[in-house]
Amino acid sequence: MRLSNDPGKPDLPPAGLGEIARQFVSARLRGGSLSDFPGLIPDDLETAYRVQDLAISQWDDRVVGWKVGYIAAERRDSSGDDRLLGPVFSRKLWNATGAIVEIPVFSGAGGFAAVEAEYVLQLQADAPVDQLHWSPEQAEALPARMFIGVEVASSPLATINVLGPLAVVSDFGNNNGLILGPEVPAWTTLDEPSLRAQTEIEGEVVGTGGATRLPGGLRAAYAFALSRSAQRGRPLKKGDLIATGNATGIHDIAVGQQAVIRFTGYGDISCKAVAAG
Secondary structure (H helix, E strand, O other): OOOOOOOOOOOOOOOOHHHHHHHHHHHHHHOOOOOOOOOOOOOOHHHHHHHHHHHHHHOOOOEEEEEEEEOOHHHOOOOOOOEEEEEEEHHHEEEOOOOOEEEEEOOHHHOEEEEEEEEEEEEOOOOOOOOOOOOHHHHHHOOEEEEEEEEEEEEOOOOHHHHOHHHHHHOHHHOOOEEEEEEOOOHHHOOHHHOEEEEEEOOEEEEEEEHHHOOOOHHHHHHHHHHHHHHOOOOOOOOOEEEOOOOOOOEEOOOOOEEEEEEOOOEEEEEEEEEOO
16 A cells, blocks of 8 residues: 555655546556555545546546545544535436336455445535535435435455545545435424434345434534535536535445345335445
């Protein structure tokens, strides 16, 4: 593992940010894997987002939304961000139809793959381009619909979560797709404890929870996505999706395994992992 602050390493120039992005993109396109982070891990989130932006520019698809991931207190940088963002692309967005949705993952010894229960917001209006900071209360006032969903958390780098948020941000936020399920009507009028979810893999319950599992709740995740997107020069637009964070945990899945994510009162989403590429 090559960390930028490893003591005793020779003073070699790091791989360029564009080269880090290129190697992640290349591995994703071929359905391959990376044995280690391709270069030196960025020193801060700002630099990691620069890698992510370069990777987005190299990816032949349109961003339709963003996943939000939580950053544990001991892994935050000087920005103070308690969450991170990763892009969701149009060709990796699937609608749940009641049938089993096949989800492409980088699995086996070389990659990481997991499923996450999500509450997904869809903006119904553009965010003001000049507003860089949002409170949860301000976010709630910006109209959005909410749906149940499943994030496909997957990366060609098996150790991506072990390496931490700077590595995660660099590789599309460890995202490889999003399944969108039925709507949760009038979500702002609901008590968040009433929003419950459960994840099963191969018939075994692997996680339970719901909206209250998200630190600060749905509105805090919404506010972060609005704030960080605006500060990156990517203010959110009408129609953009926000997967607010894992509601039952991060659950490893292997090629061939089937997951069922149950949202109490709003339906189930079934998916089966297939090899990416």
